[in-house]
Amino acid sequence: MSTSANVPAFTVISGAQVQSALAGRHEQVVDIVEQAYRLHGAGRTVNPPSYFLRFPDRPSSRIIALPASLGGDTAVDGIKWISSFPDNVAAGIPRASAVLVLNDHDTGYPFACLESSVISATRTAASAALAADHLSRDRGRPRRIGFIGVGLIARYIHEYLQGTGWTFDEIGVHDLSAEHTAGFTSYLERVEDGPRVVVHDSAESLIRSADLVVFATVAGTPHVHDPAWFEHAPLVLHVSLRDLSPEVVLSSVNVVDDVDHCLKADTSPHLAEQRTGNRDFVDGTINDVLAGELKVPADRPVVFSPFGLGVLDLAVGKFVYDQVMAHGEPTVVPDFFSELRRYG
Structure with a gap:
């Protein structure tokens, strides 16, 4: 020194x-x-x-x-x-x-x-907004967004999307807690002017209705198993990391923040790696997208899974x-x- x-x-x-x-x-x-x-x-x-x-x-x-x-x-x-x-x-x-x-x-x-x-909530939300922007540039901006899990992180992600110019025709809401659903719906009605707010009684209903799906739950194991729910090729911000089954991951285009970090601790991508024995299903990182080295298709679901750096x-x-x-x-x-x- x-x-x-x-x-x-x-x-x-x-x-x-x-x-x-x-x-x-x-x-x-x-x-x-x-x-x-x-x-x-x-x-x-x-x-x-x-x-x-x-x-x-x-x-x-x-x-x-x-x-x-x-x-x-x-x-x-x-x-x-x-x-x-x-x-x-x-x-x-x-x-x-x-x-x-x-x-x-x-x-x-x-x-x-x-x-x-x-x-922590701010950097998570900013990361999600950044990924949503760049991953939708070759697909067209989604007009219908759905939130699965509506705690503080969901609120911050909505705030950062709104604060960076995103507008929607419809906002879907699904949570296992009726109290949290009501609170998030009330928040949306205070800060939004225009989009229809729809409460869904199932994750399937919300996913099938949305072009942009945000997972912000506290799930410890996958609870979404059917790739058919994503057949309309939405953009998925898989912020909570453990919601999707290996079948859903393997049927999607997968973008992570860091491969080594994300494929551990029984995240959904980690479970997919355990299922297949390889990491070939990971298409690239968000930096690859920012650098123009990865273009995502419009005809397949795209899942962004950020472990959080x-x-x-x-x-x-x-x-x-x-x-x-x-x-x-x-x-x-x-x-x-x-x-x-x-x-x-």
């Missing part, structure tokens, strides 16, 4: 500050996510496998560590630590909670801790940090690092 290196100040950024920094910047955030994908495709990132902390006494819950390093102009290292406790929903609090720690590129010192459930969290988190430092009221913790002299 250079003798001129300085220990950075340590800053804590709240969820409210994160929301303020991101408000109304949908197109800018999508651009940030796109650039992160391009850096990843160019080999200018480090994105190790996510680590899953699971609990024998709480099998439905988990906490995931996503370490990463992002190169380019916004070079930064860090880790997202995100929990998923589905039972929280019944208790009246969100399923997911998270923090993001940013580390200085030159010294390795952590310089910020950000509330990250909002950052830590470099996206870093890219969005660093943008939030820069915004708060420049325009907000950062909470700097004095003397967070106090033992700085080797011999006292």
